[in-house]
Amino acid sequence: xxxxxxxxxxxxxxxxxxxxxxxxxxxxxxxxxxxxxxxxxxxxxxxxxxxxxxxxxxxxxxxxxxxxxxxxxxxxxxxxxxxxxxxxxxxxxxxxxxxxxxxxxxxxxxxxxxxxxxxxxxxxxxxxxxxxxxxxxxxxxxxxxxxxxxxxxxxxxxxxxxxxxxxxxxxxxxxxxxxxxxxxxxxxxxxxxxxxxxxxxxxxxxxxxxxxxxxxxxxxxxxxxxxxxxxxxxxxxxxxxxxxxxxxxxxxxxxxxxxxxxxxxxxxxxxxxxxxxxxxxxxxxxxxxxxxxxxxxxxxxxxxxxxxxxxxxxxxxxxxxxxx
Amino acid sequence: xxxxxxxxxxxxxxxxxxxxxxxxxxxxxxxxxxxxxxxxxxxxxxxxxxxxxxxxxxxxxxxxxxxxxxxxxxxxxxxxxxxxxxxxxxxxxxxxxxxxxxxxxxxxxxxxxxxxxxxxxxxxxxxxxxxxxxxxxxxxxxxxxxxxxxxxxxxxxxxxxxxxxxxxxxxxxxxxxxxxxxxxxxxxxxxxxxxxxxxxxxxxxxxxxxxxxxxxxxxxxxxxxxxxxxxxxxxxxxxxxxxxxxxxxxxxxxxxxxxxxxxxxxxxxxxxxxxx
Numbered sequence: 001x002x003x004x005x006x007x008x009x010x011x012x013x014x015x016x017x018x019x020x021x022x023x024x025x026x027x028x029x030x031x032x033x034x035x036x037x038x039x040x041x042x043x044x045x046x047x048x049x050x051x052x053x054x055x056x057x058x059x060x061x062x063x064x065x066x067x068x069x070x071x072x073x074x075x076x077x078x079x080x081x082x083x084x085x086x087x088x089x090x091x092x093x094x095x096x097x098x099x100x101x102x103x104x105x106x107x108x109x110x111x112x113x114x115x116x117x118x119x120x121x122x123x124x125x126x127x128x129x130x131x132x133x134x135x136x137x138x139x140x141x142x143x144x145x146x147x148x149x150x151x152x153x154x155x156x157x158x159x160x161x162x163x164x165x166x167x168x169x170x171x172x173x174x175x176x177x178x179x180x181x182x183x184x185x186x187x188x189x190x191x192x193x194x195x196x197x198x199x200x201x202x203x204x205x206x207x208x209x210x211x212x213x214x215x216x217x218x219x220x221x222x223x224x225x226x227x228x229x230x231x232x233x234x235x236x237x238x239x240x241x242x243x244x245x246x247x248x249x250x251x252x253x254x255x256x257x258x259x260x261x262x263x264x265x266x267x268x269x270x271x272x273x274x275x276x277x278x279x280x281x282x283x284x285x286x287x288x289x290x291x292x293x294x295x296x297x298x299x300x301x302x303x304x305x306x307x308x309x310x311x312x313x314x315x316x317x318x319x320x321x322x323x324x
Numbered sequence: 325x326x327x328x329x330x331x332x333x334x335x336x337x338x339x340x341x342x343x344x345x346x347x348x349x350x351x352x353x354x355x356x357x358x359x360x361x362x363x364x365x366x367x368x369x370x371x372x373x374x375x376x377x378x379x380x381x382x383x384x385x386x387x388x389x390x391x392x393x394x395x396x397x398x399x400x401x402x403x404x405x406x407x408x409x410x411x412x413x414x415x416x417x418x419x420x421x422x423x424x425x426x427x428x429x430x431x432x433x434x435x436x437x438x439x440x441x442x443x444x445x446x447x448x449x450x451x452x453x454x455x456x457x458x459x460x461x462x463x464x465x466x467x468x469x470x471x472x473x474x475x476x477x478x479x480x481x482x483x484x485x486x487x488x489x490x491x492x493x494x495x496x497x498x499x500x501x502x503x504x505x506x507x508x509x510x511x512x513x514x515x516x517x518x519x520x521x522x523x524x525x526x527x528x529x530x531x532x533x534x535x536x537x538x539x540x541x542x543x544x545x546x547x548x549x550x551x552x553x554x555x556x557x558x559x560x561x562x563x564x565x566x567x568x569x570x571x572x573x574x575x576x577x578x579x580x581x582x583x584x585x586x587x588x589x590x591x592x593x594x595x596x597x598x599x600x
Contacts, residue, residue: 051424076426087417091338103330104425 004029004156004188005050010059012045019045021211022059027156027190027204032182034202035192036292042211043192044084047160050190051081064155077105080149080157084164086141090134094125094144097133098151105152119147123177139170146177150185157181159191163198175201196292205292209300222295229267230294231274232259233285241280249274263290327427331435332442335409339443349447353398356516357454361387361394364517384556391458392542393515395451399474400513400535402447403481404506406440407489411498414598423598433486433592440482441475448474460546469545469573476577477538480584484534487587490594515539518561531566534583540564541576 005027012020020042027033035043048054050061052072061068064078088097095116102112120126123143133141142162149157162178163171179201181187191202199205199219206216215222235241238255245253245262253262264270267287275285339346365386372384413419422432452470455462488505492498510516512526513535522530530536543562557563564571571579 053420053424073426076424079424081424083417083420085417087421089334089338089413089418090416091341092334096334096337100330100334101421101425103326104422104427106326106426 002029003027005033005061005063005190007050007061008059010046010049010061011057012042012049012054013057018211020049020056023208023211023213025206025213025216027188030182030186030188031203032178032189032191032201034199034205035190035208036194036196036199036205036296037192037208038194041208043208044160046208047081047158047190047192051079051158052076077152078155080152080154082142082145082149082157082159082162084160086145088133088141088145088148091132093130093132094120094136095129097144098148101148101151107152115151115153119150122150122180123147139166139173142166142170142174143177146174146181150181150187153185154187156188156190159189161192161194163193163195171195171198196296199292207296207299209296214299215295219292222292223290226290226295226298227263228265229263229270230261230288230290231264231267231271231285232261232288234259234283235278236281236283241278244278244280325431327425328431328435328438331422331432332438335406335436335439336442338409339439339446346447349402350398350450352401353394353451354454356397357387357390357394357458360516361390365390384560385459387458388460388547389518389543389560390516391455391460392546393513393539395448395470395474395542395546396477396513396515396535396539397510398451399444399448399478399538400481400510401506402444403440403478404485404502404509406443406482407436407485408495408498409439410436410486410489411492411495415494419598429595430592433483433588433595437479437482437486437588437591440485441478444478444482445471445474448478455546466545470542473538473541473545473573473577476580476584477535477541480534480538480580480587483584483587483591487591487594490591490598509533509535512536513539514561514564518559520559520561534580536564537571537576537580540571541573541580544573544576 003026007026008024010020010023011018023042023046035046037043045054049056050063050068052068052075056069063075066074066078068075089100092100098116098119099112101107102115107115116129117126120129123146125140125144125147128136128140133144136144146159146162159178163174166174175198178189178191182189193199202219204216204218205222206213207222208214215225217225233241238258238260241260242253242255245251245260249264251262251264253260255261271285271287275282368384368386410419413422449471452462452467484505485502488501489498492501508529512519512530512533514530515535519527519530547562552562564576
């Protein structure tokens with residue numbers, strides 16, 4: 001399949017601080033490509049560079065065949081961006097926001113009305129067309145932004161943390177729209193997220209940490225890379241159990257918060273034999289498929305801290321509301 | 325071209341929808357005209373009569389003298405905060421939507437400046453309605469001259485406002501920066517009191533203030549000051565001249581426009597560096 005985004009040795013530094021250190025990858029036409037990593041890993045900086053908002057310190061990136069540093073206008077015409085924070089004009093109506101976008105992106109006058117109806121239909125906001133955006137809920141604003149980003153029929157759409165700060169139900173809805181984009185419009189979707197469950201929707205994921213891509217594969221591929229299933233158990237004597245597991249099963253168990261964790265192939269078969277023959281009394285045992293969080297943990301030794309992040313965002317959004 | 329128009333239209337729609345500030349912006353000029361104008365006018369009249377020169381200055385009416393200045397202040401005070409929309413667009417994210425679109429930065433600044441100018445001219449036109457109350461009778465030619473005059477002052481001040489806005493990141497910062505500009509520019513423009521017999525340093529500041537030439541233009545159009553008796557012109561500082569050159573309404577116009585274009589270029593240069 002053809003590459004729609006090609007990135008070679010992209011770097012961005014601010015003074016002596018390197019936000020993005022030598023990133024190289026390609027995105028194929030029509031895929032949903034996820035950029036997964038904790039905050040401050042360089043996701044935002046990379047997206048800013050790809051969307052021509054920031055100039056790369058070095059390296060090359062082509063979108064739809066255009067150089068992001070030299071052919072900014074062509075790149076801007078080829079992409080749609082939905083930023084992390086709201087960029088709608090809340091004092092205008094939904095329709096006014098959309099028509100303005102058409103004017104800024106030189107959408108042909110004859111097709112404007114048609115496209116506006118089309119995108120509003122897609123995100124179920126047709127009946128809100130002439131309402132002032134300020135009266136919209138968070139989810140409606142997000143949907144309107146996605147609709148707006150599609151008006152000029154971009155080849156690639158960038159979604160920077162598309163569901164941050166939304167409730168689970170709305171997040172699910174937004175994802176339905178994103179999947180619809182790919183299927184119906186054939187648009188390449190490039191998104192960043194730190195929600196592990198969302199990354200599962202992607203065709204391919206690049207895991208980024210500390211300005212570098214540390215792994216890139218399909219979600220299945222990444223999880224399989226860990227070696228099968230995940231066993232979690234706690235026993236009367238964890239230290240002794242670890243030794244036995246090492247010797248008898250040749251695994252490398254780790255103890256985390258009083259739980260022994262190790263990987264096994266074909267976990268369900270292994271579990272039965274294990275419980276039958278293990279001599280130390282078992283308090284609890286759990287077998288599960290690895291998640292992307294486990295992948296991240298395994299690669300970096302850290303978890304993506306969703307809780308603290310969510311809290312921080314809550315504080316930030318409430319601050320923003322107060323300012324208004 | 326269409327992009328400039330649509331950015332302009334957005335700001336005009338929003339300023340018309342914002343009825344509160346449309347009315348609020350008129351408060352200062354009206355207060356100045358009624359309270360300051362009447363009070364100061366009375367005092368001056370009393371002084372000239374006691375000094376025995378009342379006859380020579382019989383044609384002089386302070387409130388009338390102040391009116392062109394008040395038109396200038398109205399235009400100035402609306403235009404100078406016009407780039408607040410840019411700062412707010414930056415705070416609320418909309419600036420990003422504009423900056424990632426494939427339109428030139430120059431179109432964004434020009435659209436913004438024209439939007440601010442239009443809002444200011446609308447305010448200026450509302451103030452003009454008061455002119456019969458002051459004893460100034462407007463005729464068609466005057467209005468025909470006033471509209472471009474107001475537009476050009478508004479354009480220059482809006483460009484200045486945009487230039488300032490590119491340096492600040494928050495509304496508070498913008499207000500702070502403007503506080504240092506607003507009062508000096510109003511006081512040193514000959515809009516509220518005649519700048520006759522002022523010290524040299526002050527005269528220098530007056531002559532580098534673009535608002536001075538805007539107000540001078542309004543005085544010439546509204547008062548017909550060039551036809552007034554020489555003594556009234558002298559006393560009220562109605563003959564603005566730099567290095568011996570006396571300005572006419574046309575040269576005022578050209579100078580204000582030139583300063584405006586310069587400021588717009590500076591602001592656009594700054595816009596190119598803005599990373600929202």
